[in-house]
Amino acid sequence: MKHPFVFTTKKNLSAIDMRTVRPRNEGRNFFHFLMTRLMLIYLFLFFISSSAVSQSYQETETGVVVHCNSMQVEIQFFSNSIVRVIKWPEGTNFKKESLSVVKSPESISLDISSENDLISLQSDDLTVNLNTNNGQVSFYKNNGKALLKEKNDGAVFVEIDDAGVKSYSVSQTFGLETDEPIYGLGFQQQGRMIQRNLEMNMIQNNTESFVPFFQSVKGYGLFWDNYSPTIFSDSTEATSFNSEVGDCIDYYFMYGGNADGVVAEMRELTGQVPMFPLWTYGYWQSKERYKSQEETVGIVRKYRDLGVPLDGIIQDWQYWGSNYLWNAMEFLDVEFPDPQRFVNEVHELNAHMIITIWSSFGPKTKQYRELDAGGMLMNISTWPESGSQLWPPRLDYPSGVRVYDAYHPEARDIYWKYLNEGLFSLGIDGWWMDSTEPDHFNWQPEDFDFNTYLGSFRRVRNAYPLMTVGGVYKNQRAVTSDKRVFILTRSAFAGQQRYGANTWTGDVVASWNALRNQISAGLNFSLSGIPHWNSDIGGFFLWEYPARLDDPDYRELYARWIQFGAFCPMMRSHGAEAPREIFQFGSKGEPVYDAIEKFINLRYLLLPYIYSTSWDVTANQSSFMRALVMDFANDPKVLDIDNQYMFGKSILVCPVTEPMYTTNGREDFSTVKSSEVYLPKGTDWIDFWTGEKHSGGQTIKKQSPIDIMPLYIKAGSILPVGPKVQYATEKKWDNLEIRIYPGANGKFTLYEDEKDNYNYEEGYYSTITFYWDDANSTLTIDDRKGSFPGMLNERHFNVVKVEKGKNTGMVPMVIDRKVFYNGGKIEVKL
The missing domain is CATH 2.60.40.1760 (glycosyl hydrolase (family 31))
Incomplete structure (x- = not known):
């Protein structure tokens, strides 16, 4: 019950009406009338004085x-x-x-x-x-x-x-x-x-x-x-x-009511997620570093010769030459004599290239001179500290490299001007923005006193990645809408999801513990509202593996890490101290090689599912990697599970994060070991590899040979599976396999567009929604909505009902119905 003396903004009424009081009887005692008026005034003033302190606003x-x-x-x-x-x-x-x-x-x-x-x-x-x-x-x-x-x-x-x-x-x-x-x-x-x-x-x-x-x-x-x-x-x-x-x-x-709702509110507040190009969801190969354009192109050519899918190659640092030319954004090293031919050859092999750029510049670069003249370079110790490329660094030959003031709008434009002229004009497809924290060594209190465009460095320190990544995104968008911005960055801050950026977890040291830590790291990052992230598959440093690729334990770790990477928003192999290409791990027919190849191929089979999930992230504020609390909040057992997650809304991923087949430095694949998996309650689960159904709410053991990572599909899921390809856009999606996992009703929306421009923002895309009625064993394919240039007007869907012993894993499925579809609604009885 409210106090009788309450003000509300909607009514804006006082509890005391101060209209003039008129006596009913003209002959009434004037003194009584005056006292009545004074009493009303007193009460009003008392109310005002007593409420002014406690209720004034x-x-x-x-x-x-x-x-x-x-x-x-x-x-x-x-x-x-x-x-x-x-x-x-x-x-x-x-x-x-x-x-x-x-x-x-x-x-x-x-x-x-x-x-x-x-x-x-x-x-x-x-x-x-x-x-x-x-x-x-x-x-x-x-x-x-x-x-x-x-x-x-x-x-x-x-x-x-x-x-x-x-x-x-x-x-x-x-x-x-x-x-x-x-x-x-x-x-x-x-x-x-x-x-x-x-x-x-x-x-x-x-x-x-x-x-x-x-x-x-x-919530x-x-x-x-x-x-x-x-x-x-x-x-x-x-x-x-x-x-x-x-x-x-x-x-x-x-x-937001639940985890998805809170993520949606955070993006509503700090920015929505643009679509990434389809090719960014393929497989990416990198290392620290390819030292010539012939080596880099040769890696792409080798993948094509092996028949192993690949969509991207990454050119790491020092293509600019000496440290005094650090981040010149030009190919100044003699091992890269023909940059345009370099980029063209990668493209002719139907691959894409992204290239490293940094937040700092060497003293002999054009960027340094222009930024320095405008007072737009910071005075902090950063990488590289030495002008010599010898290791350990020779600090008696300081590099003079300085970080630029990314908080300054003019500095961001200068950064892009040279990036556009030196690299984007060649047809480079995306940016590997390294050291976007930025690197800051040997901190001194006075470092933070530097007066950036927005005040002291201390005041704005953590937002540096947001500013530098945002500068590249905004400037590229201003140049063209024909190529979607793609940025791989080492650091992020709130709101960075709006800038076409995929953040990786930095230079982690390879170990089984590090592999497991990437899972909770990525899940908490996603729960912070930023959906695109990845890790260096295999770990960056091999400090715990002095034998490098000759260490059987590391080879097993790499195989398990690439299985995990196949179910991250970006699948990217990278590291120092040893190369990571598939052919470094043996040849076809050998267990580790075959396990790596199998999961690269699986990634490509799932591209229609992944790209549709990407649309769900953009259009409906969803997340790629979903902590189990997002979908099973009523199951208390999932609240602190840090080694399993949902990839999209259908696939339960259970990475193997401990060695099984290496003992005392020897590999032994003769005995199959098992992993423990918790299946969240509230649904049934179908083993992706065997089709076996399990009830939720229990922990089970799953056999996990080196080429199997436990995967379970939520009952009622509809999973579109694409063709076997060598790169993401090699074949049309005109004969997609539509897998039905029975046990509950389900729904899935297949999204398609031109794959790499911003026309989707103008409505140039299509969606086809599939509905599964479990009780009647009926699949309804709804009317196609929308259109875009190059759209498939007619196609076939190969409908498969997954059953134990019949349709399992990656092998060609037994098709239950081959359906011709021209955009109109149809029902398929299975």
């Missing part, structure tokens, strides 16, 4: 601003389910334009009321309460369910000198439920799924990309919008973000 277009506890607090509703909270010390002013947030506040109906010391703001989805005594903010569902509360007096401002500018270190503490799982925070290498009971120093580095965002199993997410080095701390008592510098506390609360 200023209404804004999006919420309220309140002065309380020596600070200003503003609540802004960006939508019915996204709320921004800003706090700043009284008597200060600031202007902030978010680097991550692109959404503008919507116009929504908001009910604002106050009672005693509490101001309540209610949208269609959320209720936000603000305590005017201490500034505490609490979030609720409109049904009264508590979601998240700040701690009493949880906002802290400590005045600091930030490179000569008065500012604050800022922190905010929240109270989570003791057993409340949370996920996200970017990716790290700790092998953790649930991000509780830890302290994390969030500053971008080679193998860790921090995103100050987490989401809860309760909400929280984005801490600060770019300075930040400590995230969590215990059973409190959860906090503490940032080195900020003019204000600034965070966004969002409610």
Whole structure:
């Protein structure tokens, strides 16, 4: 029940009506009339004076601003389910334009009321309460369910000198439920799924990309919008973000109902995911490094000769020559004498090339001279430190390499100008943006005092990858819409999903533990709203394997890592100290070679499924790699599983993350070993390799020879399978196999477009939706929606109902029905 003296913004009425009081009887005692008026005025003034301190607030277009506890607090509703909270010390002013947030506040109906010391703001989805005594903010569902509360007096401002500018270190503490799982925070290498009971120093580095965002199993997410080095701390008592510098506390609360919903809200806030070209989902080969154009082209030619599929080759560093010419964005090394022929030869082999570019420049480059003249180079120690290419580095010959100020719009344009002239004009297909953290060695406090375009480096440190990657994306989009932007980057920040970027997990050291750690790293990164990521298949450094490829344990590890890589958003082999091409692991007929080839081929068979999943990511804010909590939140056993996941919404992937066939330095494949797999409850599961059906909610053992990674298909799934090819676009999808996994009703939408331009943004694409009615064993292929140039107007679908012993694994299926389809709705009875 509300207090009788309550103001609401919708009605804007006082409890006391101050209209003129007119006596009924003209002869009434005037003194009585006067006393009545004075009493009413007294009551009104009493109400105003008593409520001014506890209930006074200023209404804004999006919420309220309140002065309380020596600070200003503003609540802004960006939508019915996204709320921004800003706090700043009284008597200060600031202007902030978010680097991550692109959404503008919507116009929504908001009910604002106050009672005693509490101001309540209610949208269609959320209720936000603000305590005017201490500034505490609490979030609720409109049904009264508590979601998240700040701690009493949880906002802290400590005045600091930030490179000569008065500012604050800022922190905010929240109270989570003791057993409340949370996920996200970017990716790290700790092998953790649930991000509780830890302290994390969030500053971008080679193998860790921090995103100050987490989401809860309760269906909400929280984005801490600060770019300075930040400590995230969590215990059973409190959860906090503490940032080195900020003019204000600034965070966004969002409610999505479940993990997919929270990811959708985060992308609504910070940007949607553009489509990647189809070829980026094929297989990619790389190493540190191919030293001539003949070597690089020769690798592509070797794959073609072997008949092993390949879509991309990556040219790593030093094609520019000496370290003094670092990142010149031109082929200046004598081993690359004809760059145009180099690129053309790769393309003539029906492959694509991406090339490494960095965030820094050597002192003899054109870029360095132009940026330096404009004061757009930073003074931090970075890679390479030596002008000599000898190892270890000769520091008595400093390289003079400097990082550019990516926060400066003119610097980003200069960066692109040289990239466009030197490489894009040759037909290079994409960019491997290395060291986008950027590399920062031998930190000194004064390093962070450097005055970037947006203030001290300290203030904007963690957003560097967002700015440099965004600069390339925006500039390429301005040049052409005929080629989709594709960027492989070593670091990321909130919002980077909007820039056509696939982040890899850095230079990890090869080990079985490292392989397992990539799974939880990628899943938490995906739960942070950024869906495209990958790891160096096989690990970058081989420090634990001095025998390199002669070590049987490493060969087994590589085979298992490539199996995992086949079910990541990008499948890319790369590393130092030993080459990683398939022919380095033997020849056809040998166990490790055959296992590698098998999973590369499987990746290509699944391209129609993968590309349709890519569309689901773009159009419906879905995720490629799905932590089990996303689809089975009601199964408590999946909440902390860190070594299994869903790839798309149909395939349960269970990577093998321990050695089985190597003992005392010897390989032995004679006895088949088994892996333990947990099948989430709530559905049946069909073994991809055997067709055997299992009930969910149990742990089973699956035989896992070196060429088998446990894969299970969710009952009711419809899986489109493509033709056997050597590269992604070799053959048309005019005879797709449509696999039905019975046991539940199902739905799948097949997406198709021109494969590599932005015409889809104008509606040039098609979708065909398949429905499976399990009770009636009927597949309905719906009317095709949409069209695009080059679309297949007529085709066949080879419909297969998967059954144990009949249709299994990768072998050609026994077709149940061959269906002719010309775009009209048809039903297929099986």
